[in-house]
Amino acid sequence: MGAVTVADLLIEIVGEDSPVRIEAYDASSLGPTNSSTTIRILSPLALQHVVAARGREIGFARAIVAGEIEIDGDVFGLFDINDRVAQQTISHQLIRPTAELLGITGLRDLLRFRPPPPPPEEIKLRGRLHSRERDAEAISSHYDVSNSFYEIVLGRAMTYSCAVFERPDDALFTAQENKHDLISRKLGLRPGMRHLDIGCGWGSMVLHAARHYGVQSVGVTISRAQAERARKRVADAGLADQIEIRIQDYRDVNDGPFDAISSIGMAEHVGGPNQLRTYFSQVRGLLAPNGRFLNHAIGRSANIEPAGPSGFIQRYVFPDGELHELGAMITAMQESGFEARHMETLRLHYARTLRAWVSNLEASWDEAVAEVGLGRAMVWRLYMAGSAVAFERGEIEIHQVLAMPHGADRNAIPLRPDW
Numbered sequence: 001m002g003a004v005t006v007a008d009l010l011i012e013i014v015g016e017d018s019p020v021r022i023e024a025y026d027a028s029s030l031g032p033t034n035s036s037t038t039i040r041i042l043s044p045l046a047l048q049h050v051v052a053a054r055g056r057e058i059g060f061a062r063a064i065v066a067g068e069i070e071i072d073g074d075v076f077g078l079f080d081i082n083d084r085v086a087q088q089t090i091s092h093q094l095i096r097p098t099a100e101l102l103g104i105t106g107l108r109d110l111l112r113f114r115p116p117p118p119p120p121e122e123i124k125l126r127g128r129l130h131s132r133e134r135d136a137e138a139i140s141s142h143y144d145v146s147n148s149f150y151e152i153v154l155g156r157a158m159t160y161s162c163a164v165f166e167r168p169d170d171a172l173f174t175a176q177e178n179k180h181d182l183i184s185r186k187l188g189l190r191p192g193m194r195h196l197d198i199g200c201g202w203g204s205m206v207l208h209a210a211r212h213y214g215v216q217s218v219g220v221t222i223s224r225a226q227a228e229r230a231r232k233r234v235a236d237a238g239l240a241d242q243i244e245i246r247i248q249d250y251r252d253v254n255d256g257p258f259d260a261i262s263s264i265g266m267a268e269h270v271g272g273p274n275q276l277r278t279y280f281s282q283v284r285g286l287l288a289p290n291g292r293f294l295n296h297a298i299g300r301s302a303n304i305e306p307a308g309p310s311g312f313i314q315r316y317v318f319p320d321g322e323l324h325e326l327g328a329m330i331t332a333m334q335e336s337g338f339e340a341r342h343m344e345t346l347r348l349h350y351a352r353t354l355r356a357w358v359s360n361l362e363a364s365w366d367e368a369v370a371e372v373g374l375g376r377a378m379v380w381r382l383y384m385a386g387s388a389v390a391f392e393r394g395e396i397e398i399h400q401v402l403a404m405p406h407g408a409d410r411n412a413i414p415l416r417p418d419w
Contacts, residue, residue, distance in 0.1 A: 004101055006041055019080045037077025040070040045116055047101055052115030057082070061312040064382060065119040065375045075358065075381055079389040121375045123319045130271040130320065132249050136222045138319045139269065143201075143223035149371045150202070152364045153357050153380065158202040158229070161265040161296065162350035162398050172356045175349075180208035185419045186342070186402050187260040187292045188412075189213035196220070196258040196286065198250050199266030203230030203243070210242040215260070220248040250279065256286035260293075267297035268321050273332060276324060280336035290408045293338065296400045298350075299326050304395050317383045326399050338403035341413055347391050350398045354388035 006024035014022070018031035021038040041047075046068035053059025063069045071078055123141045127134040154160055155172050163175030164182055183205065189195060191214030197205045200219025203226075209215050221227050230245045250266075261283055270279045287293055300306065300323040307313060307323070314321065324332070330340045361368055361381055368377045390396045404412060 006047070006101060009047075009098060009101060014081045020077045035077065036074040037080075038072040039078065040072060041068070042070060043068050044102060047098070048116050051098060051102065056310075058310060058312055058315060061316070061382065062118055062122070065121055065316065065378050066116070067374060067378075071381075075362075075385045076389060078382075079386055082386070082389075118315075119375050121373075121379055122315050125319050130275050132251065134320070135249070135269070138321075139222050140224070142318060143221075144225040145376065146371050147202070147225055147229045149368055149377075152368050152371070153361050153384075155356075155360055157204060158233070159204040160201055162346050163353040163356075164346060164349055165352055172353070172360075175353070176204065177208070180205050181212070182419060183262055183264070183294050183296065183400070184209055184213050186294050186400070186417070187262060189215050189260055191215065193259040194218070194257070196253070196256075196261045198253075198261065198263045198283070199269070200226070200230060200245065201265075202226050203233050203245060205262055205264060206230075206243050206245070207233060207237055207239065209262075210239045211237065215242070217243045218246065218255075218258075219243065220246045220250060220253060222247060222249055250282060253282070253286060257288040257291065258286055259288050259291050261287055261291065262294045262296070264294075264296040265298070267295055267329070268318065268323060271320065271322055273324075273328065276329070276332045277336050280333050280338065284337040284405060287405060289405055290412050291404070292413075293403045294400060295329070295333070295403070297324075297329065297398070299324055299329060299397045299399055301325070301395055301397060302327070312386075313383060316379045323396065326397065326401075329399070330401060333401065333403050334406075337406055339406050339408070340401055340403050342402040342417065344400045346398045346400065347394065347396075351388045351391035354384050354391065358384050358388065 005028035006026050007022070007028035007030045010022055010030060016030070019035070021029065021031040021033060021035040022041070023029045023038060024041040025043055045066070046063040049063040049066065049068065050059040053062065060069070064071065125134055125137050150160065151158065157173045157176035159176040162179065163172060164178040165175045166178050170178065187195070189209055193215045195206070195209050195215040195217045197217060197219045200206055200221050203219055206217035206219040210217050219230060221230070224247060227245050227247045234240055234243045234245060263283070267276065267279065270276055283293055302325050333340055358381065361377070361384070365377070387396070391398070
């Protein structure tokens, strides 16, 4: 029997029928030569990342972010083998060939083996979970990356949430405008109303609400980079007399009542069930008796376990984030003094949104890498492509839930809304 190759090891992990091409530094390979996706394993360091993580998905992610594995061609093809990798661990049968590939031939080599450090893009937070300070650090780690980088990814809409494609040929900017208008109509916005947008990002929702519906809008974020760009956009639009952008934790907003409150992509950052109830209770306290609250948030399917703290998304993308099942989300809202009046799912819209963002990133790849570095650009490419696939498979979901305070006028929303 000849020397063990990287391909021999990979056959045990992904199977002989790999749907994508995999090429290794030792010239071994597997998978079809005409695949639209080629995964290149560039050095033994890639295997060390995998071994150190006991074969878990995070090991492969670290190797990719560190530049020890390249994805050439269609990045979505990576997720055709992702399920196989995610379920695999380094079994007893794989220990000997893995050790041989790493040059471990005896106890002395084994004792000298040290796993490579995680890439610097891996996020490590300090302090008490969901304290104001730690939440601010978590948000900054993701949203303060670079406004210019986000312009590359998001396009001129500068909107980092699910778009709504009303027609098959809707451009991304149009679909984001559709989303903001849908939320505005669900909230029943009218001139003179006070509107609060929690987690306002770069200000797109408050700009739409003020420009098209004549409301007085307050947008709050704890990202300084977002607030800086949002204020500039407000000033450039000539809407400074209608819009206020604050750097403020949602727990510190105390100038209600507001006639309408929107929360778009914010609840995912709040935390577990207790923090979620705290969040909705705070929103309820800020809302007028007949006001409307629109919660737009990603959730997980009921048959999918919550992601643990050691997964790729938690380590590299949204530290301390947590997705909730829709029923649990609505229960938490109703326990906090709301009545859920309407729900809509936008799952396939988000898959299409994410694919558009991946396309934007890849079209300006060199510019993006120059802005934030290769590792961070690769993190965004991986997480957005993987999230698109997860939405398409129904593993994660996106919902808009419209709610009003218990005891609100039952006729405040039409029996059959026109949205």
